[in-house]
Amino acid sequence: SAGMQKHLRALKPDKFADLIAMNALYRPGPLKYIPNFIARKNGEEEITYDLPEMEEYLAETYGISVYQEQVMRLSQKLAGFTKGEADVLRKAMGKKIFALLAKLKPKFLGGCEKNGHDLEIAEKIWSDWEEFAEYAFNKSHSTCYSVVAFQTGYLKANYPAEYMASVMTHNMNDIKKVTFFMDECRRMGMQVLGPDVNESQFKFAVNDKGEVRFGLGAIKGVGEGAVEAIINERKEGGKFNSIFDLTKRIDLRAANKKALESLAISGAFDSFEDSHRAQYFHDDGSGPFLEKAIKFGAGFQAAENSSQVSLFGEASDVQLPEPHVPVCEKWGNIQELKAEKEVVGVYISGHPLNDFDLVMKRFCNIHLGVLETEEAKKNPGEYKFAGIITAVQHRMTKTNKPWGFFEIEDKHGSMEFRLFGEDYTKFRQYLDVEFFLYIRGVWKERRWGGNKADEVPAEKEFKLNSVELLNDILENKTNSITITMPLKEVQPENISELKTFLNDNPGNCKVNLRVIDKKGTWVDMHSKNFRIKPEQQLIYDIQDQLGLEVKLK
Known part of the structure; x- marks a missing residue:
């Protein structure tokens, strides 16, 4: 996590024991001791012990009790606990059995006093241990x-592609x-x-260029048998050069029509x-053309299997005409990505929102990955975000009033929003699958069901202030653009090229040209x-x- 990275950079660990201690400390409770641990490790804070005898077991953690095992050994050394009694103390701490800890306290204090330790110091040690019981961790x-x-950190740092391919393979069923x-x-x-049928394995894998390649086994509708048929034939006969070459060579009983459609x-x-998905x-x-390609391959394999060796011992070549490859328009970017997500579960070749990166960077102040976090809910300010609608439902309440989500x-x-009453009426026109929206709103407290009794905990709902089509935002919210050109580049050919770009996009936004010299003086x-x-x-x-700088206003 980002927090652990921050603390480890400050700690500068130089031995494995430091990592073990940080792993035990980085949890609710002991987190507060991390600054002291780091300061003592780096010599910025004095390492102290309540009793000199404690150094033997606390030296590796710079005088701070971190593990249950340390308490077990110290109870034996300071108070004469047996190993069995020390284990009971460990269980009491690990399971937070405070009644049992209270029973063990007199024995610990008595043992410390018997061994010549100051009773007041022993009281302090036990008090610290009681607090320690709330977060005690097993070393x-x-x-x-x-x-x-x-x-895993070493693998990620030194073999990043192989590591990430392995991680995604092990999570292949969790999209x-x-x-x-x-x-x-x-x-x-x-x-x-x-x-890619010419490069993918069943699982995620790394190609010769060090890039991670999506596994064929992660595609819905493509079973293990189909993948094996493709990979085995590819190993034996080399890469496939066309859909016809593929259907001629693979086992079409293992790789059926459904599997090939998904591919x-x-x-x-x-x-x-010279092929595209459409x-x-x-x-x-x-x-459909794919069906023709499958029939062609099946026909070729059947003819090849039934062909006879000629009288002179030469095998007769099977010659079947390949179906005509249709000429048609390619799928649009959105259609291609949508289809891709249907069979894979994620967008691979891009994202529908890529065309709005500039808008989201300039006009959004949060994304949906964090909008529902407790930290975001505490902020009373207005949030602005953008996205694409993936699901919509229009319904009626029991009192026959329309609402939707x-x-x-x-x-x-992703996030789900429910709209009732005026909000539903106001924003209903925007509720359509694949609509790109720009939304502004705030988190507000609401007592569900109208019950304002104190015993009913207040929940929060996201209140929509406005909804707009994302396609219109850049134009509607930009009054002018300023293009900065260095003085030395103010040449007729450069001006002409810039003018060509601008003339191809007529509209209502003002254009400013800023010319700047080497000293930073501009006009x-x-x-x-x-x-x-x-x-x-x-x-x-x-x-x-x-190569010019552009600023929007």
């Missing part, structure tokens, strides 16, 4: 966790976790490629030259009549292709 458990954490780890891959600068939808055939489902009146998601999470030139439509692609093109 052997913490050691196991630390070993695993260290090993939320797969999505989380795909986001982590992107954060690490690692590309996760979609499924086509997921993009597993995208590596075939073609496989194009129907010219004689059936919708689910909206962004790149980080703004405002266009009186020239207006454009601010669009994300235009802004990115000016930045990426012309």
Whole structure:
């Protein structure tokens, strides 16, 4: 976690015992001792012991009691507890049996006094232990966790692609976790490629370029038998060069029509030259193209199996004409991504909201991954976020009043909203699947059912203040754009190229050109009549292709 990373950077661990201690301390309760632990480790705070005899068992944790085992050994050394009595003390602490601790206290104090220790100091030690009982942790458990954490941390740092492929494989049936780890891959600068019949394995794997490739086994409708048929034939006969080559070579009983449809939808055939996903489902009146390809492959295999060796001992070649590949329009980006998610459960090749990155960066102040957290609910301010509607239902109450709910998601999470009364009437026009929305609202307390009795705990609901179509936000909320051009680049050809970009996007937004010299002195030139439509692609093109800075206002 980010918190553990922060503390470990401050701690600067140089031995494994430091990791074990941090694992035990990083929990509710002992968290408060972490600053002292770090300060003592780094020599910024004096290491002290209530009794010199305690150093033997507390030295590795810089004088701070961290483990149950330390208390067990100290009870034996200071108060003469037997191993059995020390274990009873451990159980009392581990299970937080405070009545049993109260019974053990007189024995501990008496034993300390008998061994010549100051009774007042013994009282303090026991008092500390009583508090320690609330968070006492077993060192052997913490050691196991630390070993695993260290090993996985090493693998993630030194073999990132292989590690992430393994993690996603082990969570292949939990699509939320797969999505989380795909986001982590992107954060690490690692590309996760979609499924490909010419490269994918059954599980997530790493290709020759060090990229993570989606596993064919993660595609809905593609069974293990179909994947084995594809991979085994690929190993034996090499990569497939077309859908016809695929259907001619693989076992079509194992890889049936449903499996091949799912593969086509997921993009597993995208590596075939001059092909796209829409073609496989194009129907010219004689059936979808994919069905024709399957029939062709089945026919080829049947003819090959029944062909006879000629009189001169030469095998006769099977020659069947390949079906005509249809010419049709490609699926749009949204349609392709939607189909992709249906069979895989996640967006792989992109995200529907990618076209709104600029809008969300400028006009949103939260994402759905954190909107429902307790920290977010405590903030009285207005939240602004964007997303795509994935589910909608319109219903009637028992009193015959309309209400509805919708689910909206962004790149980080999803959330469901329920609308009643005026809110439903006001925002109903926006409740449609695949609508891109920009929403503003606040968390407010509400006592459900109208019961304001003190015993009914107050819950919070997210109150929508406004809903707008995300497509309109950039244009509606941008009055002007300022393009900064270095003085040395103010050349006729550069101005002409910039003008071409702007002329292709007429609209109502003002354009300012800022010319700046090496000293940082600048002058703004405002266009009186020239207006454009601010669009994300235009802004990115000016930045990426012309290398100019663009600011929106």
